Amino acid sequence: MFSPLDHHFMARALELAELGRYTTQPNPRVGCVIANSERLVGEGWHRKKGEAHAEPLALAAAGEQARGATAYVTLEPHCFHGRTPPCTDALIKAGVRRVVCAMADPHPRVAGAGIEQLQAAGIQVDVGLLEQSAIALNRGFVKRHREGLPFVTVKLASSVDGRTALANGASQWITGPEARADVQRLRAASCAIVTGIGTVSSDDPSLTVRDPGIDTLGRQPVRVVLDTSLRLSPHAKLLQQPGQTIVVHAQDHDRSALTGAGAELWRAPTRDGLIDIEAMLRELARRECNEVLIEAGPTLAGSVLAGAWADELLLYLAPMWLGDAARPLAQFPPLTQLDDAYRFRWVETRRVGSDLRLRLAPDKSKS
Numbered sequence: 036m037f038s039p040l041d042h043h044f045m046a047r048a049l050e051l052a053e054l055g056r057y058t059t060q061p062n063p064r065v066g067c068v069i070a071n072s073e074r075l076v077g078e079g080w081h082r083k084k085g086e087a088h089a090e091p092l093a094l095a096a097a098g099e100q101a102r103g104a105t106a107y108v109t110l111e112p113h114c115f116h117g118r119t120p121p122c123t124d125a126l127i128k129a130g131v132r133r134v135v136c137a138m139a140d141p142h143p144r145v146a147g148a149g150i151e152q153l154q155a156a157g158i159q160v161d162v163g164l165l166e167q168s169a170i171a172l173n174r175g176f177v178k179r180h181r182e183g184l185p186f187v188t189v190k191l192a193s194s195v196d197g198r199t200a201l202a203n204g205a206s207q208w209i210t211g212p213e214a215r216a217d218v219q220r221l222r223a224a225s226c227a228i229v230t231g232i233g234t235v236s237s238d239d240p241s242l243t244v245r246d247p248g249i250d251t252l253g254r255q256p257v258r259v260v261l262d263t264s265l266r267l268s269p270h271a272k273l274l275q276q277p278g279q280t281i282v283v284h285a286q287d288h289d290r291s292a293l294t295g296a297g298a299e300l301w302r303a304p305t306r307d308g309l310i311d312i313e314a315m316l317r318e319l320a321r322r323e324c325n326e327v328l329i330e331a332g333p334t335l336a337g338s339v340l341a342g343a344w345a346d347e348l349l350l351y352l353a354p355m356w357l358g359d360a361a362r363p364l365a366q367f368p369p370l371t372q373l374d375d376a377y378r379f380r381w382v383e384t385r386r387v388g389s390d391l392r393l394r395l396a397p398d399k400s401k402s
Contacts, residue, residue, distance in 0.1 A: 051080035061323035071104035102130035111140035137169035141180035175325030198361035213388025226324035269296035337365035
């Protein structure tokens with residue numbers, strides 16, 4: 036169905052889509068290539084919400100050469116008037132002969148309707164070329180529209196023996212500068228960073244993207260603090276940073292100091308006396324958060340992992356040993372038999388400076 040040339044041009048479209056990794060949220064990352072007579076005549080990628088989509092940019096670059104050409108796009112063209120006009124209209128007006136989509140759009144207002152509009156206009160549409168690569172590129176966008184939940188990554192850093200800090204709380208820095216720079220890129224690709232009040236109280240983090248080499252077009256991920264009884268200080272460092280801070284709580288207390296410091300407060304439902312993690316994640320999805328990063332201490336990290344809310348675990352492992360008196364990586368309910376262990380599968384192992392980055396996914400075959 037797909038030729039080697041089709042693969043070549045779609046691979047280029049995916050490269051273009053990747054350029055929007057840090058900037059397109061909450062929109063999907065999309066790239067488009069226009070090819071005529073086996074020649075690339077135009078290309079484009081979506082940069083930012085509210086700006087032109089990939090298809091009209093590629094069509095504008097191709098000009099009259101778009102007539103009778105093939106458009107390679109990493110996501111089904113959108114077909115409704117939103118912040119921008121429908122991309123299907125632009126493709127039809129340009130007179131393209133064929134459209135190749137890597138994947139259908141899970142957005143309920145598209146979901147095959149874009150393909151139908153193109154076909155009704157006499158355009159040949161082929162779907163599924165390099166589909167898994169396209170899904171991986173927009174894993175959060177896809178999950179949000181299919182399940183009403185964001186893609187959740189738990190990020191942890193520890194010594195070889197699974198310890199995150201000394202008994203006195205000292206933890207800076209377990210990992211090296213290369214691993215910390217890698218985390219900056221992870222933050223930049225996220226819509227929200229979630230942490231707990233214990234981490235904020237002990238570390239006073241900023242939870243921002245601070246690497247000047249990462250261009251987010253000024254966008255900062257939303258900072259979310261789970262704080263059941265509203266203990267967050269209005270002088271916390273994260274409240275002094277650009278962008279939005281949401282404090283998720285479960286008990287009524289005086290809100291004036293925190294709202295005066297610029298925080299948004301959201302009272303969440305509880306489960307077993309704690310903030311309901313599923314409700315929190317669904318609320319973030321409702322707020323158009325595609326990818327959520329959990330940067331938290333052992334209690335919250337353990338709750339997310341034990342509750343099977345994590346899609347991915349990123350563990351930065353430093354070549355040091357801290358001993359059994361040091362603080363643990365994550366806290367889980369006690370187990371009485373090995374069959375009840377929380378199991379993961381290896382996805383990737385990579386050296387990052389002097390540390391190892393282990394990427395794992397929950398082993399759902401054991402659930």
